[in-house]
Amino acid sequence: MQERLRPLIAGNWxxxxxxxxxxxxxxxxxxxxxxxxxxSDVLVCPPATLLERASQRAQGSALRIGGQDCHANPSGAHTGDVSASMLLDAGASHVIVGHSERRADHGETSETVRAKAAAALAAGLVPIICVGETEAERLAGTANQVVGEQVKFSLPETFGETPIIVAYEPVWAIGTGRTPTIDDIAQMHAHMRQLLVARFGKAGEAALLLYGGSVKPSNAEEILRTPNVNGALVGGASLLADDFFSIIVAA
Ligand SMILES: O=C(CO)COP(=O)(O)O
Known part of the structure; x- marks a missing residue:
């Protein structure tokens, strides 16, 4: 495990x-x-239909390509699903798991997410494990507890030599143009860091904690300067290369 990992700026299309x-x-x-x-390391996660062509286009550059989800099983009767080894075969280096849109739309629990992350690791992909509270949970004052439990149950027992990457994406900040205050981001990232260090020691210290939710060229620099923020997971602003590149430069 490297002591210091480069920040990661990831785009989720x-x-x-x-x-x-x-x-x-x-x-x-x-x-x-x-x-x-x-x-920084730079990653784009296009839809599965574009993955292989995107990775061919990215060849010869530092740009890496990732998947947006994978199945927990390596193969089998799972119509419409994609396995981690299929993503790897198509040119992916990373895969997002546990995005709140999947937790909400597909009923994924933290246990499902952990199984997917383990499948990614077994296939040789780096999982980017997403966590984040809803607006109701933040208003109820339970954000720390909710995110703490997601971190606890969504992460596999061991990552081996693979870097631990967790993306904090408050559900209410996704696609809304709203973001937490810098103090709130700092507080949540410190909380996650503490949990990861307690559980994984040095690997937890080195873990990359990404912030996601309405990251834009205009707010990226301030967010990325926040302690314990080691990169960003960018949705809408990653669709246009010039906008995404402004965020990469801000890092
Ligand atoms: O969900 C996100 C990235 O995974 C964030 O999306 P937006 O950047 O569009 O808010």
């Missing part, structure tokens, strides 16, 4: 993009090439 969107991958590759030294 969600269910957006057909072939034409591959131009954004090409544009991002150009921007990254022109910029030269970038201090």
């Amino acid at each position: 969600k269910m957006n993009g057909t072939s034409a969107a591959l131009e954004q991958i090409a544009r991002l590759k150009t921007l990254l090439g022109e910029a030269g030294n970038i201090d």
Whole structure:
């Protein structure tokens, strides 16, 4: 395990993009090439239909490609699902698991998410494990407890040599243009760090804690400067390469 991992700026395209969107991958590759030294790792998670072509387009650059979800089983009778090894085979290095949209739309529990993260690790992918409270939970004052339990139950027992990556995405900040205060982000990330260090020791100290939810070129610098924020998981603002690149530069 490396002592210090580079920050990670990850884009989640969600269910957006057909072939034409591959131009954004090409544009991002150009921007990254022109910029030269970038201090962060950069990842784009396109829909599964674009994954293989996106990874071909990204070749020869530092840009990495990831999946948005994977099944907990390595193969079998799971119509419509994609396994971690299929993502790897298509060129992915990472996979998002436990996004709140999947927890809400597909009834995924933290136990499901943990199984998916374990499947990703077994296949050789780096899981990005998402957690975050709803607005009602924040208003009720239970955000710490909810996120603490998600962290506790969504993470596998061991990550081996693979970096631990947890993305804190308050559900109410996703796609709304609203973000927590910097103090609230700092507080939650410190809370998660404490839990990870208590459980994983040095690997917890080195874990990458990403913030996600309405990250934009205009707020990225301030958010990314917050203690214990080691990167961002960006939705809407990752769809256009130029916007996403502004966030990468802010990091
Ligand atoms: O859900 C997100 C990334 O996974 C965040 O989405 P937005 O950046 O569009 O708020």
